Amino acid sequence: MAKVFPFRGIRYNLERVGDLSRVVTQPYDKITPEMQEEYYRRSPYNVVRLILNREPGERRYQQARELLDRWLTEGVLIRDERPTIYAYYQEYQLEDSARLTRKGFIALAELREYGQGVLPHERTLSAPKEDRLKLMRATQANLGQIFVLYSDPELTINRVLDREIADRPPLTAVDGFDPGTVHRLWLVQDERAQEEIVELMQDKTLFIADGHHRYETALAYRDEVRAKGVGWSAPASSPGSGSEPESPENVMLTFVNMDDRGLTIFPTHRLIHELPEGLDLDQEALERKLKEHFTLERFAPGEEERLLEGLRAGMAQGKHLFGLLLRGLPAHYLLALKDERVMDELVPDRSPAWRRLDVTICHRLLLEELLGIGPDQVEGKIGYLRSAREAIELVREGKEAGAILLNPTRIEEVRQIARNGERMPQKSTDFYPKMLTGLVLNKFCLGLQTTEA
Secondary structure, three states: OOOEEOEOOEEEOHHHHOOHHHOOEOOHHHOOHHHHHHHHHHOOOOOHHHHOOOOOOOHHHHHHHHHHHHHHHHOOEEEOOOOEEEEEEEEEOOOOOOOEEEEEEEEEEEOOOEOOOEEOOEOOOHHHHHHHHHHHHHHOEEOOOOEEEEOOOOOHHHHHHHHHHOOOOOEEEOOOOOOOOEEEEEEEOOHHHHHHHHHHHOOOOEEEEEOHHHHHHHHHHHHHHHHHOOOOOOOOOOOOOOOOOOOOOEEEEEEEEOOOOOOEEEOOEEEEOOOOOOOOOOHHHHHHHHOOOEEEEEEOOOOHHHHHHHHHHHHHOOOOEEEEEEOOOOOEEEEEEOOOHHHHHHOOOOOHHHHOOHHHHHHHHHHHHHOOOOHHHHHHHEEEEOOHHHHHHHHHOOOOOEEEEOOOOOHHHHHHHHHOOOOEOOOOOEEEOOOOEOOOEEEOOOOOOOOOO
16 A cells, blocks of 8 residues: 655765754754754754745745755755665663664655545644645755654564664764754665565555644645646656656655554643633532542642652553642642543544543543633643643743643554544644654656746
8 A cells, every 4th residue: 555665865965064963953843943043053054944944934935945956056965876765763762761763764655645545643734734835836845754654563674674774884863952862864775675665565554643734735736736737757666667756746754663662652741821710729629520530649749750650650551540730739639530431421423542542531521621621722721741740840830820741642542543534632642752854855856847935
């Protein structure tokens, strides 16, 4: 189902830019204004100038096109001469664990509509897609990574990659905003190895982990090109076939095996900026209401680490556990859902898997039923944060009205929701670490004229 192609990627010429770490960035949608300024300072060739430059309005897209063309002409960026699959390994550290390595590879894949071998798991917004579409029209390129998962319990493809990179020095980068993660890239140009990977991927279903907006943008751009009747070479059916895969019919993806222990999903905790007026925060009344659906354990201020330990311990047992902190209360709570069947009554129009997601329980039962924060109020009253300790500190300092701490969504849940054709609630998954932008770019070939941004 997945048609995968080696391609002639575009990479930075290290003789011109020096250290690769100076020119790569976090994904565009993770870059804050402060990060943007720092990336600008690091190098005049930093890829932020392509994916998120500072020019106002529509000028930003024209600026990205001009810079990309100039850097290619001047040899700042160079296209690999041979079709390549790029092995991309990320080594990182989690709390209280040995270092882990997430193994993946970068290649092109034939664009397909959702449900035709490609499955999403989150909803998208129109504004980011329009922004990325204007950038793609201007640059005629895939500039950032789209992170997709596939299932290979035997780790067959990882073994092919391991074999091909053995005893070979990688290209290495470290981003200053995530200094604990080391990103390594190898060029896999052996045709036999490429054929192995292409063949092994043929029966794989792809699950989009990060990059839904960019994938849907690529689909929209492909359809625009088709509508204009622009002629492109057919996608390569196999490595070395002689046709060009670098067309809008294909998209650059980073493929990661969801069965590899190097895959990590972090939780996204909910910050409560403001509680509804009139909410009764009397401890006895609140606990009485909580006990309708949860068992609860109290923790005094200063015992937050014990609360977090209990939260993590319950995750291993498959329990639906939540930490609840509200400003002004003399205790914090570890909540355990008593009976999943309550979700069948509250969310009858969804699949059992969707109803039993912790994020669903958090929003429907805790935020809506308990605290009175409905779906129409979430945007203004709820924030999102990866660090539980930071969330606790914000409530302790009085900077937030409360917090709900969650365990991470499990990869099995991501798989099931996607297979059901459903989308998870907003901020359900946080795959770590993020893919760096700038390691490899894909510029479309064969003469499509630049369109107006």
